[in-house]
Amino acid sequence: MDSGASSQEQDIILETRHLTRVVDQGKTIVNDISLAVQRGETLALVGPSGAGKSSLLRLFNRLDEPSSGTVLLENVDYKTITPRDLRRRVGMVMQQAYLFPGTVTENITFGPRSRGEEVSSKRVDELLEHVHLGGYAQRDVSALSGGEAQRVSLARTLINNPQVLLLDEPTSALDETTRAGVEQLLNSVMHDQRLTNIIITHDMAQATRMANRVAVIEGGKLLRIGTVEEVLQNNAHA
Amino acid sequence: MLMHNLHSILLSSQVMTGLIQVGVASLLVAIVVFLSYWGGVKLGKETAISMVRGFVQIVIVGIVLVIVMNTTIILGYVVLACMIVFAAILSKRRAQGLPNAMNISLTSIAVGSGITVLLMVLTRVIEPNISTMIPVGSMIIASSMRTNSLALNRFRAEIEAHTGQIEAGLALGAPPAMVVDRYVTSTVHASIIPAVDTLRSLGIVFIPGMASGMLLAGANPIYAAEYQFATIAMLFAASTLTGLIAGVMLRSTIFSPAEQLLLRPQAKVQA
Numbered sequence: 001m002d003s004g005a006s007s008q009e010q011d012i013i014l015e016t017r018h019l020t021r022v023v024d025q026g027k028t029i030v031n032d033i034s035l036a037v038q039r040g041e042t043l044a045l046v047g048p049s050g051a052g053k054s055s056l057l058r059l060f061n062r063l064d065e066p067s068s069g070t071v072l073l074e075n076v077d078y079k080t081i082t083p084r085d086l087r088r089r090v091g092m093v094m095q096q097a098y099l100f101p102g103t104v105t106e107n108i109t110f111g112p113r114s115r116g117e118e119v120s121s122k123r124v125d126e127l128l129e130h131v132h133l134g135g136y137a138q139r140d141v142s143a144l145s146g147g148e149a150q151r152v153s154l155a156r157t158l159i160n161n162p163q164v165l166l167l168d169e170p171t172s173a174l175d176e177t178t179r180a181g182v183e184q185l186l187n188s189v190m191h192d193q194r195l196t197n198i199i200i201t202h203d204m205a206q207a208t209r210m211a212n213r214v215a216v217i218e219g220g221k222l223l224r225i226g227t228v229e230e231v232l233q234n235n236a237h238a
Numbered sequence: 239m240l241m242h243n244l245h246s247i248l249l250s251s252q253v254m255t256g257l258i259q260v261g262v263a264s265l266l267v268a269i270v271v272f273l274s275y276w277g278g279v280k281l282g283k284e285t286a287i288s289m290v291r292g293f294v295q296i297v298i299v300g301i302v303l304v305i306v307m308n309t310t311i312i313l314g315y316v317v318l319a320c321m322i323v324f325a326a327i328l329s330k331r332r333a334q335g336l337p338n339a340m341n342i343s344l345t346s347i348a349v350g351s352g353i354t355v356l357l358m359v360l361t362r363v364i365e366p367n368i369s370t371m372i373p374v375g376s377m378i379i380a381s382s383m384r385t386n387s388l389a390l391n392r393f394r395a396e397i398e399a400h401t402g403q404i405e406a407g408l409a410l411g412a413p414p415a416m417v418v419d420r421y422v423t424s425t426v427h428a429s430i431i432p433a434v435d436t437l438r439s440l441g442i443v444f445i446p447g448m449a450s451g452m453l454l455a456g457a458n459p460i461y462a463a464e465y466q467f468a469t470i471a472m473l474f475a476a477s478t479l480t481g482l483i484a485g486v487m488l489r490s491t492i493f494s495p496a497e498q499l500l501l502r503p504q505a506k507v508q509a
Binding site for chain 2: 096
């Protein structure tokens, strides 16, 4: 399988090597996936429901343990990095916001507080402005709409200054109007901050709008990887 | 001597009267079971099995008490230790998929009830003789078991209901203990609700068995009340200690060394 990035190996930030995950029932949900993600690019993982996209994404920040194979973060085997440090560097925005009970500020500062770091209210306000939630600092999260909650979830991840951002269908739980706004925000954040992004979507149009390259996952396997045009062409020939 | 004691106890007129009382109580249960069939609720088999099992168990304990009553106090501790092991085995069944459940149950019940019994024996709240230690000790162990079962059950439910929040916390690089802290707190609170309610309702809603027994036996009512309070306070202390230990142990048991949540609903694992 072509990793799709062999010519630019010096720019690779994240790489999987024969990544496999077999669950207790003996079912292989991620099957021998090797791919490389270049620094600063946005890679979309596409495929049908149950293809193994989320299972693969959860291996990138080691929320699950691979049965075999590994992930390299800046050429270092991630099993040699402490899970907390790894997850700070490889941030994740989930399908749903999963906010903690309390205020917006309490949610946003959760990561730094867990490491005993102080966060100034100025920094919180800046981040909130950035995700278009200026003035929301003291609001209780139970009063937020779905779109607002997802913005808080994004700010909560960004405060850790991650190098890689994992996004698991971040707009799929939102209604159509909210979805467009959040997608626009994600697009600007992903590019402004020069982040490396891996986004799951089952919407090829969204992949086209947001990603540089696309990886097609099916049955736990990597079928194709390449630019959106290459993959679409391949699909047409298949 | 022992056989003579046993023989005379088994054939005493009190035992015969007790058998008649057991018969009357069983008849009442049979009538209720019959009525339940009439109402479409089939309780027959389960009730019959529970009745026979409960009767046989308590009679065996009675016989064991007669046997151990006149022997060394060490045997009393052995009986209590066996009760703790059985309590842990029964309690861990509530865990359903929680890793390390037997270890947690055994430790929390043994430490929670063990420390309480020991302190009470040392301070002479419980007389250091087998005839007091075993009944009072068993009450304390049963209370710890109930607390542990509730803790296991509640914790599993809390974790399964908040998988998303927990993994969101882990994904932010937070330590597992911090991520589950609020669920551990609510687990400990929920697990000691029966013990708190017992303490709160003492004398108003019910006069517990021990005080009733002492009153029936002609003890000074004030002393009966004092002793009953001491016993209930012991139950509360044992329960709370058990709940806290179970909480602390549960906190770490659901995470792998790589700080991954191990207890996830199966549907999510396969997604």
